[in-house]
Amino acid sequence: MLETSYEVMRRQGITRRSFVKFCSLTAASLGLGEAIAVGEGVPMPTRIRFDALPSDAVPRSITACFTDGWSVEIEDNSFIDRIVEQWRAQRMLAPDID
Numbered sequence: 001m002l003e004t005s006y007e008v009m010r011r012q013g014i015t016r017r018s019f020v021k022f023c024s025l026t027a028a029s030l031g032l033g034e035a036i037a038v039g040e041g042v043p044m045p046t047r048i049r050f051d052a053l054p055s056d057a058v059p060r061s062i063t064a065c066f067t068d069g070w071s072v073e074i075e076d077n078s079f080i081d082r083i084v085e086q087w088r089a090q091r092m093l094a095p096d097i098d
Contacts, residue, residue, distance in 0.1 A: 030047070031049075033049055033050045033051075033052060034047060034048065034049050034050070035047075035048055035050070036048075
């Protein structure tokens, strides 16, 4: 049976905390139009760069501008308690193993 990526990292002494720290630093080093490709279709994590689209090919979506929403002060933070309650009520779904 093949080892999972998590099992390989644990065997090599890599903790979740150090892995998350590595991911954070790697993500912070990425420029616009760059990404890290990981998964079964990629033999090892790879930094990729997307070609810039000409202005006439850029999608004209009407999605919300998240940076504008994040910069707004909210006086009533009660919604945070509801979100935390919802997170805590969730259950981890275990795969069916025969």
